[in-house]
Amino acid sequence: MQDDVLWLALAFMLMFEGLFPLLLPARWREVFLELTRLPDHRIRxxxxxxxxxxxxxxxxxxx
Structure with a gap:
């Protein structure tokens, strides 16, 4: 049972993570570029x- 929950959580995470680049690819790219400009301590x-x-x-x- 626990393995099923883990795989289900992973599936939902992948679906959620994929929504932004699927629906708004240009904006996702802009946000991603802004994130690369952040200092390491902020990312941490x-x-x-x-x-x-x-x-x-x-x-x-x-x-």
């Missing part, structure tokens, strides 16, 4: 927030 902060948010959601949903 966004990564930390994303990981912490995912862990929080996992913790909430597992209780």
């Amino acid at each position: 902060l966004f990564g930390f927030i994303s990981v912490a948010g995912g862990l929080l959601l996992y913790w909430i949903s597992s209780n």
